[in-house]
Amino acid sequence: xxxxxxxxxxxxxxxxxxxxxxxxxxxxxxxxxxxxxxxxxxxxxxxxxxxxxxxxxxxxxxxxxxxxxxxxxxxxxxxxxxxxxxxxxxxxxxxxxxxxxxxxxxxxxxxxxxxxxxxxxxxxxxxxxxxxxxxxxxxxxxxxxxxxxxxxxxxxxxxxxxxxxxxxxxxxxxxxxxxxxxxxxxxxxxxxxxxxxxxxxxxxxxxxxxxxxxxxxxxxxxxxxxxxxxxxxxxxxxxxxxxxxxxxxxxxxxxxxxxxxxxxxxxxxxxxxxxxxxxxxxxxxxxxxxxxxxxxxxxxxxxxxxxxxxxxxxxxxxxxxxxxxxxxxxxxxxxxxxxxxxxxxxxxxxxxxxxxxxxxxxxxxxxxxxxxxxxxxxxxxxxxxxxxxxxxxxxxxxxxxxxxxxxxxxxxxxxxxxxxxxxxxxxxxxxxxxxxxxxx
Numbered sequence: 148x149x150x151x152x153x154x155x156x157x158x159x160x161x162x163x164x165x166x167x168x169x170x171x172x173x174x175x176x177x178x179x180x181x182x183x184x185x186x187x188x189x190x191x192x193x194x195x196x197x198x199x200x201x202x203x204x205x206x207x208x209x210x211x212x213x214x215x216x217x218x219x220x221x222x223x224x225x226x227x228x229x230x231x232x233x234x235x236x237x238x239x240x241x242x243x244x245x246x247x248x249x250x251x252x253x254x255x256x257x258x259x260x261x262x263x264x265x266x267x268x269x270x271x272x273x274x275x276x277x278x279x280x281x282x283x284x285x286x287x288x289x290x291x292x293x294x295x296x297x298x299x300x301x302x303x304x305x306x307x308x309x310x311x312x313x314x315x316x317x318x319x320x321x322x323x324x325x326x327x328x329x330x331x332x333x334x335x336x337x338x339x340x341x342x343x344x345x346x347x348x349x350x351x352x353x354x355x356x357x358x359x360x361x362x363x364x365x366x367x368x369x370x371x372x373x374x375x376x377x378x379x380x381x382x383x384x385x386x387x388x389x390x391x392x393x394x395x396x397x398x399x400x401x402x403x404x405x406x407x408x409x410x411x412x413x414x415x416x417x418x419x420x421x422x423x424x425x426x427x428x429x430x431x432x433x434x435x436x437x438x439x440x441x442x443x444x445x446x447x448x449x450x451x452x453x454x455x456x457x458x459x460x461x462x463x464x465x466x467x468x469x470x471x472x473x474x475x476x477x478x479x480x481x482x483x484x485x486x487x488x489x490x491x492x493x494x495x496x497x498x499x500x501x502x503x504x505x506x507x508x509x510x511x512x513x514x515x516x517x518x519x520x521x522x523x524x525x526x527x528x529x530x531x532x533x534x535x536x537x538x539x540x541x542x543x544x545x546x547x548x549x550x551x552x553x554x555x556x557x558x559x560x561x562x563x564x565x566x567x568x569x570x571x572x573x574x575x576x577x578x579x580x581x582x583x584x585x586x587x
Contacts, residue, residue, distance in 0.1 A: 170297040170309055171381030175290035176205075176216060178277045185238045185279070186219065186272040192297040193312035193531050195266040200306035201258040202296040203251065210289050211251045214275040219245035220260070223268035238279035245272075251291075259306075266312030266531045271295070296381060309381035313531045318374040320539055325371050328364040342557065352556055355405040360549055362398035366391045367542075396449045402545075403445055406484070406511050441480070448473045474519045481515035484508070503555070510551035517544035 172190050181187040192201075203218065205211055219242055221229075229241050236244070246269075249258050260269065277288065298306040299315070310318065343353050369391035377383030451469035488508040495501050521540040525533040 170311060172295040172297070173293070175292050176211075176273045176275075177290045178214060178275055178288045181272075181274050181278040182280065186242065186274050189218070189271040189273055189295065190297075191223070191268055191270045193266050193268050194260045194263055194297075194299060195312045196263060196300040196304070197261045198300045198304055198306050199260040199263065200296075200298040201249075201260060201271070202298070203249065203256045203258075204294045204296075205251060205254065205291050207289065207291050208252065208254060211291050214277065214288060214291075216251045216273070216275045216291060218249040218251065218258075219272045219274060220247035220249075220258075221245050221270045221272070223270060226270050242272075242274055242279070266529070268531070298381075309378055311531075313534060314374075316535060317538065318371070318378055321367055321371040321374060324367045324542065325364075328367060332364075352405065352409070355401055356549065356552060356556075359398045359401040359405065362394045362401065363542075363545070363549075366394035366398065369394060392453055396446070396453070399449060400442060400446055402514060403442055403480075406480075406514070407441065409507075441476075445473070445476060448476065474522060477515045478519050481512050484511050484515070506551060506555050510548045510555065513551070514545055514548040517541055517548075 170190075170192055174189075177187060201218075201220070210216075221244075225244070225246065229236060229244060247258060247260065249256055297309070297311070299308040299310065299312070300306050301308045308315070339353070339357065343350065343357065369387045373383045373385075373387040373391065376387075448469050452467065452473060485508060488504055492501050492504050492508075495504065518537070518541050521537050521544070524540075525536045528536055
């Protein structure tokens with residue numbers, strides 16, 4: 148039982164996605180890079196409002212003037228049209244179609260992006276007089292170090308907000324989430340700790356469920372710290388952003404381990420066989436292999452997805468293969484679990500038992516299906532809103548799922564009444580040959 152958990156944690160620890168930069172960008176304008184790609188891509192940002200601002204700071208003015216250095220801003224849709232166009236625009240023709248252009252001949256430049264009716268993604272490119280030339284005689288021209296700050300208007304209309312339209316609101320959400328976790332911890336931490344210390348038939352499930360909850364709380368706190376710093380400098384704390392993703396992956400793996408353990412009967416010590424053994428599978432090499440395969444598969448897909456999309460949020464819109472495979476895996480797990488529980492419920496005569504299994508199914512299926520369902524629902528929203536819909540929705544749904552499971556297995560009025568009717572049919576019972584007795 149412990150081996151699967153250690154394997155899951157080890158997989159998570161061995162492959163840690165690195166953080167990406169925020170919207171204060173630092174680097175160098177390179178003539179060679181601009182010529183090779185017909186325009187050096189600097190970054191993109193979702194501007195909104197009437198007074199969004201792009202601020203550029205450079206030091207080597209003489210080199211910038213000599214190279215006729217410029218920044219070109221394209222709206223995402225227009226840039227996509229240029230890339231997909233069959234007209235075969237030349238390098239200079241593409242650059243001439245930029246919606247905004249900035250000539251860099253001063254130490255600091257401010258460009259106002261105004262009159263944006265709805266949030267739009269803008270791509271920023273660097274080019275100079277060597278960009279559209281085919282010869283490489285000036286490949287060793289000196290690069291220009293830069294710092295670019297991308298800002299949106301705040302509530303008062305001043306360009307002080309580092310968050311793009313895609314990220315706006317997440318800082319406040321994680322603050323409220325951390326506050327809720329803190330309040331809940333103050334109210335329930337002591338009683339939950341006492342319940343875990345007492346041991347008993349639910350000791351393992353409480354430990355794993357609490358570990359998953361603590362990892363989710365840690366992810367929320369790390370995200371809040373990252374976004375708090377991000378709101379001040381546009382960079383944040385990339386380490387905390389990566390740490391939040393690490394905690395979330397570990398939490399997902401723990402919950403998968405927990406639900407597999409419940410369904411396979413690994414959280415109990417074996418009792419005498421019963422003709423009716425719902426939620427109990429024999430811990431055979433075959434069932435163990437299936438569980439290990441599922442855990443490893445989800446771990447690899449989660450980490451693969453994080454490397455494909457380096458933005459600092461734990462839930463993504465699944466535009467890549469890893470994300471699509473994750474959705475398929477979650478749907479398959481939910482359908483498999485749902486079918487098994489449906490067969491149990493249809494033959495169960497006891498109302499209390501049916502209520503127990505139905506509640507258990509709700510918690511598990513909500514955990515697995517919330518992500519695929521919210522991904523489909525997000526298609527109805529604008530592109531810049533989709534990540535927020537998925538992130539906020541999944542966190543709230545999985546929190547509700549945890550509450551359902553906590554209430555189910557800590558409930559004196561439901562679990563223990565069902566347990567007293569038929570201890571051998573429950574996933575968490577004592578194995579000494581006699582019926583389990585309450586420990587709370």
